[in-house]
Amino acid sequence: MSETVRGVVARAKGAPVEIVDIVIPDPGPHDVVVRVQACGVCHTDLHYREGGINDEFPFLLGHEAAGVVETVGAQVTHVAAGDFVVLNWRATCGQCRACKRGRPWYCFDSGNASKPMTLADGTELSPALGIGAFADKTLVHERQCTKVDPDADPAVAGLLGCGVMAGIGAAMNTGNVSRGDSVAVIGCGGVGDAAIAGARLAGARTIIAVDRDPAKLEWAREFGATHTVDASTEDVVERVKELTDEVGADVVIEAVGRPETWKQAFYARDLAGTVVLVGVPTPDMTLDMPLIDLFSHGGALKSSWYGDCLPERDFPMLIELYRQGRLPLEKFVTERIGLDDVEAAFHAMHAGKVLRSVVVL
Template sequence: MPQAATPHEVRAVVALKKGAPVEVLPVLVPDPGPGEVLVAVQACGVCHTDLHYREGAVGDAFPYLLGHEAAGIVEAVGPGVTGLAPGDYVVLAWRAPCGACRSCRRGRPWYCFDSRNAARPATLLDGTPLTAALGIGAFAEKALVAAGQAVKVDPSARPEAAGLIGCGVMAGYGAAVHTGGVGSGDTVAVIGCGGVGSAAIAGASLAGARRVIAVDIEDRKLDAATGFGATDTVNSRGTDAVAAVRELTGGFGADVVIDAVGTPETYRQAFAMRDLAGTLVQVGVPEPDARVELPLSELFARGGALKPSWYGDCLPSRDFPVLIDLHLTRKLDLDAFVSETVALDEVEAAFTRMRAGEVLRSVVVL
């Protein structure tokens, strides 16, 4: 009888309990089973969602193996995997359409209700199973994922930049292009110019928007937003952002407003910034207890659409290679999102800088 494969012992960032600082611990990552691939992680972005897991805002299935915005090299493939081979350069996705759920069967795989993940979890050395953040867990030297989560891309893009399309850049770009449907000549306002908001600005600009208005409370972020395609900026710390956006759009409001913050205040601002029949896209992740109240008469009278955007309504196998190509042809500067590179044991400090708004993205390099 063949012997069972030996799990791979690697260093990884783990959130052991709610609100506690993360720790770098040895963990065991299994070899790939049927339909799975093992990826040697090269770089992984530090995303707000990882902080949400650490704080218990996503769930309570501690301990969590954090990290999900990653690029790396396929090291091994399990039985039945086609289209991927050891040595392939991939970006990891937390959506891997199953092809069989009611959404996939209706031709809407970007809404897949049964996204694929690896069947077996990584564990601590004592056998305690770890819950992988967004089904990935890539703050680790190796990650085990479903084959559909590993999207092959052009290896010319450096991993520090390429990995960011695995979550934040894709979410923001897709919020504008897919969920918001920004088109040629549209006016767009984006509230919050962190990594996701900046990607939404870039997406709106690439989609042909005539005016892209960046709204934030930090001048430094607003300055950076112009590099991603913002035509106008509004510092809302001491300014009525709704009035400012209306003034910049001839008194009408924007055709598409993207809330990349996700608080009740920014959502109400986004609602009021829309032109008649305009679209509000919420891509910022709210806290679990956040609530918003809007007048029903205004909902009816203003028309349009209020649309949440999960992952920018993306289809990774289609969209990741496109974004990499845009980067390589200098139409989308992914390198500009990388504020700093850090080591695994610097993730907790990177969370602090992220909270303070000091970075677009810290990226762990392995």
Template sequence: MPHEVRAVVAMKKGAPVEVQTIVVPDPGPGEVLVSVQACGVCHTDLHYREGAINDDFPFLLGHEAAGTIEAIGADVTDLAPGDYVVLAWRAPCGACRSCLRGRPWYCFDSRNAARPMTLLDGTPLSPALGIGAFAEKTLVAAGQAVKVDPAARPEAAGLIGCGVMAGYGAAVNTGRVGRGDTVAVIGCGGVGNAAIAGASLAGARRVIAVDIDEAKLDGATRFGATHTVNSRGTDPVDAVRELTGGFGVDVAIDAVGTPSTYKQAFYMRDHAGVLVQVGVPDPEMTIDLPLIDLFSRGGALKSSWYGDCLPTRDFPILVDQYLSRRLDLGAFVSETITLDQVEEAFGRMHRGEVLRSVVVL
């Protein structure tokens, strides 16, 4: 029997979101119905609302979520009603050329639910990142629901599903930060602070936070930054080099995603250092670097997609680190809100007033 639930919908480009009643079907083969307990407000949801992802309106927003399994479809054997899960927007298929080569974090055919969620008039909804969790219930592929320890508070655990995993994984999985490394992270929002936390937990001896906002820099120390650089009035490349004996860092992480921050990360690396870009750029942005610098400085330039994570492996690890008080997920939660307050939360996020607003249902 279909379920009528309240949800946040973006009906057209640039228009304020609306809370509407939508229809969520029962799960089909390989799908699960999830009762959403909490969902973070992420920049990606705002990008959907603005039409910056694609124009497949109307969108069912929300994707950084935790909840419980309410029902399972045929052929689902590893989940059961009542299981506590964090939702992932990558569910490796196991059969594409990347999965078959042992690189499921690059899966080219990630699974989503096949049955559509709709408006009351039957109009199909496009769920953000294949999830759509600003809703009392949502339908996802079983592989998108990752079982974790139910002791984790949902408003904290849900953030692992996107921003925290992206930043943490940029440092640990993509950048391969190791014991004794030096690291710089440009941009101290949710993703940047997660990268700082990941670098610290990986054993970096020096983690330098770079931002133009002094309040954000103060907050970065809570996640493990050992030094801070305010780049509003200081050349961050010179400052980072000064903090590393003139050499630069082993790993520089751009959590902003602009040409200027990418160049800063490129030049603040040590010789043969690693640059990791995890901040998502505007599609129209371009960058110009001297080819001789690309050649002579060596090292690696990497893009980090979802922190190069494998959700079934990494989500439980991060939850365990949270429960053992090594990873302060609660520090990412700036406020808890209702479905009716998502539009206002977009404004606070855009102005940089919060790390994460979290919808609690």
């Protein structure tokens, strides 16, 4: 039978979020109901509230979540009731052209629940990234659930569902950072610091953190940055080259999503280096550069979607590294809050006061 739970909803562009009753329908054949234990407050949720993704209001926000499978559909085989899972928004199908070509991290047919969650009056909700986890429970496709070690702290584990995975994957998967590489990361919020942690895991020799906020640069050092550059007082390109024997970094990861910082990344890399764009630009942003500059630099220009991750491969591995003390995921959790604190968490995020606020249920 359907059930009614609490959820955080954005009803209109820019309007404060509300806690309302939402209806979870019976799961379809391949759907599962997950009792949410924790969910991070991600900048993407704020993008939804501000109308920066699309205008399919009302949105059920939240997507960086961990919880326990409670009810499963008749044909579910991927998980079972009682499993501790991290939710993911890339539920690979195994059948599309990307999957069949051995590139499932580009899957074009990611699974979502077959039935909509609704408001009490029957209005259909648009769940953020197909998840909608600022709620006591949520309905997702079975492939959106990745089983991980149940001893992991849900507030920590859930962060792999988006931002932390995006950053770590930008370094390790998209950027292919290798032992001895030099890496620069522009933008040291949650995604950028995760990229720094990923570069450290991969064995980078030099890790340069770039930001305008001294507090964020200090955070970056805690995640493994060997050098910091204050972009408000230093020329980023010149300073990165000074720190890399005047040749530029092997990999530069742009975690801001703006044309001016992407240009810094482009010119701060080695001639045959790699630029990884993991910061999310807005649709109105454009890039104006001399085409000869693109021609005269080798290497690679890449965009990183969700850190080019495979949840079934990457989530359990990263949780194990966290459990071994080799990946400090707990440092991303700045504060633990309740459902009624989400609006305040958006303001704290916008002010740069937190890496992650995490709703704990």
